[in-house]
Amino acid sequence: xxxxxxxxxxxxxxxxxxxxxxxxxxxxxxxxxxxxxxxxxxxxxxxxxxxxxxxxxxxxxxxxxxxxxxxxxxxxxxxxxxxxxxxxxxxxxxxxxxxxxxxxxxxxxxxxxxxxxxxxxxxxxxxxxxxxxxxxxxxxxxxxxxxxxxxxxxxxxxxxxxxxxxxxxxxxxxxxxxxxxxxxxxxxxxxxxxxxxxxxxxxxxxxxxxxxxxxxxxxxxxxxxxxxxxxxxxxxxxxxxxxxxxxxxxxxxxxxxxxxxxxxxxxxxxxxxxxxxxxxxxxxxxxxxxxxxxxxxxxxxxxxxxxxxxxxxxxxxxxxxxxxxxxxxxxxxxxxxxxxxxxxxxxxxxxxxxxxxxxxxxxxxxxxxxxxxxxxxxxxxxxxxxxxxxxxxxxxxxxxxxxxxxxxxxxxxxxxxxxxxxxxxxxxxxxxxxxxxxxxxxxxxxxxxxxxxxxxxxxxxxxxxxxxxxxxxxxxx
Numbered sequence: 001x002x003x004x005x006x007x008x009x010x011x012x013x014x015x016x017x018x019x020x021x022x023x024x025x026x027x028x029x030x031x032x033x034x035x036x037x038x039x040x041x042x043x044x045x046x047x048x049x050x051x052x053x054x055x056x057x058x059x060x061x062x063x064x065x066x067x068x069x070x071x072x073x074x075x076x077x078x079x080x081x082x083x084x085x086x087x088x089x090x091x092x093x094x095x096x097x098x099x100x101x102x103x104x105x106x107x108x109x110x111x112x113x114x115x116x117x118x119x120x121x122x123x124x125x126x127x128x129x130x131x132x133x134x135x136x137x138x139x140x141x142x143x144x145x146x147x148x149x150x151x152x153x154x155x156x157x158x159x160x161x162x163x164x165x166x167x168x169x170x171x172x173x174x175x176x177x178x179x180x181x182x183x184x185x186x187x188x189x190x191x192x193x194x195x196x197x198x199x200x201x202x203x204x205x206x207x208x209x210x211x212x213x214x215x216x217x218x219x220x221x222x223x224x225x226x227x228x229x230x231x232x233x234x235x236x237x238x239x240x241x242x243x244x245x246x247x248x249x250x251x252x253x254x255x256x257x258x259x260x261x262x263x264x265x266x267x268x269x270x271x272x273x274x275x276x277x278x279x280x281x282x283x284x285x286x287x288x289x290x291x292x293x294x295x296x297x298x299x300x301x302x303x304x305x306x307x308x309x310x311x312x313x314x315x316x317x318x319x320x321x322x323x324x325x326x327x328x329x330x331x332x333x334x335x336x337x338x339x340x341x342x343x344x345x346x347x348x349x350x351x352x353x354x355x356x357x358x359x360x361x362x363x364x365x366x367x368x369x370x371x372x373x374x375x376x377x378x379x380x381x382x383x384x385x386x387x388x389x390x391x392x393x394x395x396x397x398x399x400x401x402x403x404x405x406x407x408x409x410x411x412x413x414x415x416x417x418x419x420x421x422x423x424x425x426x427x428x429x430x431x432x433x434x435x436x437x438x439x440x441x442x443x444x445x446x447x448x449x450x451x452x453x454x455x456x457x458x459x460x461x462x463x464x465x466x467x468x469x470x471x472x473x474x475x476x477x
Contacts, residue, residue: 087131093156095167100144101266101293112373116380146176171238187395191376195241199450199463206379217340225315233290235262248454268298284313310336322370341371355410378409421448
């Protein structure tokens with residue numbers, strides 16, 4: 001039986017001997033709508049249309065079956081989920097750049113969040129007051145435009161009335177959204193490593209703080225690769241603040257910054273920067289790369305053409321190059337360079353292998369997992385666990401319940417700290433010719449520090465949202 005909706009109504013074509021079109025019934029759309037809108041419980045007594053009263057029982061057998069299933073979805077009274085019938089639903093926002101310069105990185109993050117939601121729903125959703133709630137994602141595109149992130153965040157909160165928003169990549173997008181979430185006292189889960197120097201009651205940070213990525217990376221470079229550093233990054237808050245921190249760290253640790261330059265986000269005019277690197281480091285040295293988005297494609301291709309490669313004595317450490325970006329740029333341009341992350345696809349643990357296996361099964365065998373996707377994936381689980389602990393999806397109650405919640409993430413067991421960050425596994429890796437990372441050093445789990453202790457302005461400050469004090473977000477230790 002084939003069911004279809006056309007200009008004039010619902011059509012049902014019954015096949016004979018496998019050929020569609022032998023018998024055709026047509027029901028006006030207003031009549032079909034009566035099946036749906038009449039209520040979650042369908043009854044022939046509710047069908048007042050003459051056309052419906054004249055419909056054959058065979059028609060009702062087909063049309064009513066379709067209408068019933070659609071009605072259950074519309075009424076929230078059932079579904080086809082593996083975890084059984086739901087008692088209701090809770091909407092959550094997904095807000096990432098699905099277009100523009102940052103789509104190269106953010107698409108995978110959004111997909112990881114959607115996968116986590118599907119997994120939780122398949123197990124019966126989240127249980128609040130003994131009722132199973134289905135998590136329903138409402139997705140918006142930030143389009144690599146920071147005002148758009150603020151606009152879409154406002155829509156998700158006010159119009160869609162989501163319980164929480166999972167979103168952002170760049171710190172520029174997070175900074176654009178932050179006033180929205182604070183003004184509306186709502187809750188953003190942010191999955192990307194960032195520059196620190198922030199601790200908001202309204203944001204949960206599942207990516208690395210500087211002491212969980214940048215600082216250990218610099219320590220490793222100083223110990224193993226040299227003391228002369230050239231810093232290159234995209235021209236916005238994350239690279240500039242991260243580099244400010246690294247300059248203070250190098251000053252304290254005997255390193256030296258021989259050059260520093262920035263490129264507008266999305267810009268591919270990298271030749272002037274490469275010329276400066278060659279001049280500052282003619283015989284090799286350390287390059288720390290905080291470029292984001294598709295600027296990296298031009299950067300690494302032209303770096304290789306200019307001979308600025310590991311084979312020629314250049315140690316290149318990136319903070320935003322993961323497996324996804326390697327696949328997009330080409331491993332032949334990145335082999336031998338380094339990255340500091342909290343998760344690599346090559347991490348040899350059962351949870352890591354399961355995460356990658358499930359991701360490939362869902363999105364394609366040629367796809368890869370990476371650190372931002374892992375941080376995005378686990379933050380959905382942490383939110384769900386906190387909601388069940390709070391026995392509520394109210395964002396204020398979830399915030400209170402979140403601290404202390406743990407999850408067996410692909411990187412290992414993570415726990416939410418009082419500063420709304422998580423402890424993270426610190427890894428240093430080297431790009432191989434297959435696009436994967438060889439893990440060179442595993443520093444274990446490191447607790448997050450929101451306010452940097454190298455920068456004089458924030459030295460001595462901490463953040464603890466379990467403290468009943470007005471300055472809980474930043475106060476002297």
